[in-house]
Amino acid sequence: MNQRLMRLLIGSALVASLAACGGGSSSNSLAAGDSLVSTSVAGYPHAVNIYVPAGGATRAIVALHGGGGNNTAIAYQLGLNSSAGEPTTTNTINWEWLRANKVIMVFPQGQHIESNEKATTWNNYAMDSGQDDKAFLVALAAKIRSDYGVQNITLMGHSMGGVMTNRMWCESNGTFDFYVSLAGPASQTFETSASCSPGANPKPYMGVIGDSDPVMETKGNWDQPIWTINRLLVGITQLSGPAWVNDQVINEQVQQQVRATAMCGETVSASPNMTDTSVDTWSNCKNRLTLMRVHGAGHGVAGTAPDGTPSLSTQLGYSAAAPYSNGIGLMNLEESQAQVLGLK
Numbered sequence: 001m002n003q004r005l006m007r008l009l010i011g012s013a014l015v016a017s018l019a020a021c022g023g024g025s026s027s028n029s030l031a032a033g034d035s036l037v038s039t040s041v042a043g044y045p046h047a048v049n050i051y052v053p054a055g056g057a058t059r060a061i062v063a064l065h066g067g068g069g070n071n072t073a074i075a076y077q078l079g080l081n082s083s084a085g086e087p088t089t090t091n092t093i094n095w096e097w098l099r100a101n102k103v104i105m106v107f108p109q110g111q112h113i114e115s116n117e118k119a120t121t122w123n124n125y126a127m128d129s130g131q132d133d134k135a136f137l138v139a140l141a142a143k144i145r146s147d148y149g150v151q152n153i154t155l156m157g158h159s160m161g162g163v164m165t166n167r168m169w170c171e172s173n174g175t176f177d178f179y180v181s182l183a184g185p186a187s188q189t190f191e192t193s194a195s196c197s198p199g200a201n202p203k204p205y206m207g208v209i210g211d212s213d214p215v216m217e218t219k220g221n222w223d224q225p226i227w228t229i230n231r232l233l234v235g236i237t238q239l240s241g242p243a244w245v246n247d248q249v250i251n252e253q254v255q256q257q258v259r260a261t262a263m264c265g266e267t268v269s270a271s272p273n274m275t276d277t278s279v280d281t282w283s284n285c286k287n288r289l290t291l292m293r294v295h296g297a298g299h300g301v302a303g304t305a306p307d308g309t310p311s312l313s314t315q316l317g318y319s320a321a322a323p324y325s326n327g328i329g330l331m332n333l334e335e336s337q338a339q340v341l342g343l344k
Helices: 003-020 071-077 095-101 133-148 160-171 231-235 252-263 328-340
Strands: 035-039 048-052 059-064 103-108 152-158 178-182 205-210 226-228 248-250 279-284 289-294
Touching: 048 071, 048 133, 059 071, 059 133, 059 160, 059 328, 071 103, 095 103, 095 328, 103 133, 133 152, 133 160, 152 160, 152 328, 160 178, 178 328, 205 252, 205 328, 248 252, 252 279, 252 289
Parallel strands: 059 103, 059 152, 152 178, 178 205, 205 289
Antiparallel strands: 035 048, 048 103, 226 248, 279 289
């Protein structure tokens, strides 16, 4: 791993608090030209919220929520919306961060099969949303490029959104320029009936996952090639029944080798390239592939889970000024890595 990447990955924890609110202010500071767009893509039922900052943007990030989630909650978890449950308005959005980073944020709403309206998700081989989400995301990316004139788009997903992010990396790699998965490994289907074929020049990928994730059951199982998603989770009302397709996912380190083979032919070492008090990091293919195993972290993006398990952001040492969550640190991490990759 080069020294620039090491400094940026570690330094993102230090800048998270300031960048979350544009230098320390706790106000969203709506400016003339900031715009919340509620839209959709022709031919698809997904509602889409787009946060467009004033002053022009150079990149866009599409963020996919987890299973049973919604597009307001993931915006809150990532520190870009001050409200987790109330409808998004221009007064709840973290405009200062968006303007400072010149980023358009795009939050689509996952769909559900007819028999289980609470199982909002993505068609990712782990769950079934009842929609062709691969085609939807291809169309959404095209719409963003056409409507806003940005060519560089990151796809980021948490949990089932991360599993969908992995599907897109494998099956429609050229649609996005950078892929980021938070606690969302690839479905085991890619070891059985589906092929992970990203093409000749695969785009960069970054995976971030906790070593104590109670949903992906990583604790004590890092040496296992396949992780089984917590069956208690599978059994709860909103994620049970026919919406569930396959409760097994591929160990992120195992899939890192699949990606490295496709991208540059490297062998992924058993030991991380860099270790510090909070995270182990594997970096391959000239930093185009990054895997971060966060010590003591559970499944959540921000804060602490009801069972007391700390989130990825908390264990990485990220903080933020009210009213935004410390998940903004993960947005800063994405921006840091995008800079290393020459995407900013």
